[in-house]
Amino acid sequence: EPEVTQTPSHQVTQMGQEVILRCVPISNHLYFYWYRQILGQKVEFLVSFYNNEISEKSEIFDDQFSVERPDGSNFTLKIRSTKLEDSAMYFCASSVDVNTEAFFGQGTRLTVV
């Protein structure tokens, strides 16, 4: 069964460093998303991506964040100059269409120390 895969599963980084979280969406999906979940709390939308550009982003997704689809399969989230409060589980998701279910990856746990 096709699935969304994320790497790494756990990333520890020092405050101020840059991190790149990687995702491989399901191959025939056209919409890609990043969400985050802090300490098992509410899942928060960060950004959606379609046709090689950002469709929508939340107020959380400021200049510190960027997304890229560098090739036909990967979808990355870059966080520049990480802060302690960026520590969270980051989920990638993809969907065929805007109004269909999104399939989520297992997540990357980011710990900023």
Next chain:
Amino acid sequence: GDSVTQMEGPVTLSEEAFLTINCTYTATGYPSLFWYVQYPGEGLQLLLKATKADDKGSNKGFEATYRKETTSFHLEKGSVQVSDSAVYFCALTNSGGSNYKLTFGKGTLLTVNP
């Protein structure tokens, strides 16, 4: 903007008890409604969905009916099992505007005891 409000819990039940987790929404247009489940240490998995009014989504014994008149999508199961212990999230997507995202409720932690 769109929003989802769900019973926050935690909810603790005995095995074979009846489960209801309430979910109501505010949205423009014609949202699609979803329930996602997060088992301990895992990612989010789609449990069920409904795309229009009066649709009933069902899966693994769980059911939810899209009620436009009450803007609700309550999750129910007649007899819960220990393996149903997880966090349950109600969510919506809305193609009525430029909303390309899932909007989640805060999640409800369910613990089922043997």
